[in-house]
Amino acid sequence: MTNKYYLSLAIPLIISTITVPLLGAVDTAVVGQIPNPAYIGGVAVGTVIFNTMYWLFGFLRVSTSGFAAQANGAEDDLKSAMALFRPMIIALLVGLLFILFQDAVLYFAQVFLGVKGEVKAVSAEYFSIRIWGAPFTLMNYVVLGWLLGMSHIKKTVFIQIMMNIINIILAYLFVIFWGFGVKGVAVATLIAEMTAFLAGIYFLSKNDKLRIDFHLTILGKELLDKAPLKKMMIVNRDLFIRTICLLLVFNIFTAKGAAYGTEILAANAILIQIHYIMAYFYDGLANASSILTGKAVGQGNRQLYENTVKKSYQWSILFSIAISLLFFLFKENIIPLFTIVKDVITISKEYEYWLVLFPICSCFGLVFYGIFTGATEAGLVRNSMIGSILIFFLVLFPSTHYWGNHGLWFSFIVFSLCRSLLLWRYMPKLREKLVFKKAE
Known part of the structure; x- marks a missing residue:
């Protein structure tokens, strides 16, 4: 393996990871054009809440990448598929739990951060919209991790850059051009997150390693196979x-x-x-x-x-x-x-x-x-x-x-x-x- 090959993987991934904090940064910058400091504070608080939530479950991307890379190296299509489907179920369930208990999450987060007054109201408005993107964001972690593990570097870079471009354009239109305020910036981010997930699903649908030619009952047994399932849970x-x-x-x-x-x-x-x-x-x-x-x-x-x-x-x-x-x-x-x-x-x-x-x-x-x-x-x-x-x-x-x-x-x-x-x-x-x- 040459230095050129190593860097051919690393450099696009560096570009990809640098885009990670941009969603919250763009939201804060756009809403900062509104002449009310409470809007900046409210969006900043909301961004902290989501960054913390998603950082806690960042292992979904990391572990998926490891298992997918091993399956890819072994040229085992079934293991490759399971490396995607198992954590995808976990991501979906966790995302739905965030939606189900959104009031409790928001309450404790605001208490912990000491948010009061108008900033509290703005952060709640921002949170109540973006929270619906939780399942899509967490499942997208799995998609990105799987694509990374399978060495589809350009696709992961494309998804993340596309997500940020959509967010920037929509946030500007919704807030600056149409004057939708905090709701506009939250909806822009939500649409960007959902679009990124759909783009990932499109790439997965074109992947031969996921075209498994056996009955769904067999797939169900593989999904619940105790040994690899236990290994995945321990790593996570x-x-x-x-x-x-x-x-x-x-x-x-x-x-x-x-x-x-x-x-x-x-x-x-x-x-x-x-x-x-x-x-x-x-x-x-x-x-x-x-x-x-x-x-x-x-x-x-x-x-x-x-x-x-x-x-x-x-x-x-x-x-x-x-x-x-x-x-x-x-x-x-x-x-x-x-x-x-x-x-x-x-x-x-x-x-x-x-x-x-x-x-x-x-x-x-x-x-x-x-x-x-x-x-x-x-x-x-x-x-x-x-x-x-x-x-x-x-x-x-x-x-x-x-x-x-x-x-x-x-x-x-x-x-x-x-x-x-x-x-x-x-x-x-x-x-x-x-x-x-x-x-x-």
């Missing part, structure tokens, strides 16, 4: 625990930052957004590594696995150097893109050097994650995250006591470094777990 459980740990870290980080005052909270929020952009670049590499690892495991091909690990090391390091260097060189221009408040910019500059360290400390944790999920060995990912969050807590309280917000950032960087070191430490154990039939 472990990835869910990993996500809970990540949300806990970011929520604690935000809460601690708020204790230091509004301006430091705002500065931290800007720097964390830049951190997210950095992380999305690594997510593309992780997806490429996941596809190749799954294919290697499915084929029983040790050489492909070893080459994937080698490329993951190599490009993790190169990307880390490039991202850190670019941020260091252009940090004076980057931070003002996020705010015009001079005091916040000044405070951000005080802590910006922590972000120079982030790519170097986090690269292996963010990229090797793809190797483990491609091998569907999420238990080791779960263990590494639990270990990292325990160390985060041990470091957090003394460091924030003595160094304040610098201590908070130090704790976050230590957490990121531990994710890398623990996954790196688990690499030999992963290799022992995998069974390979051929050397090349």
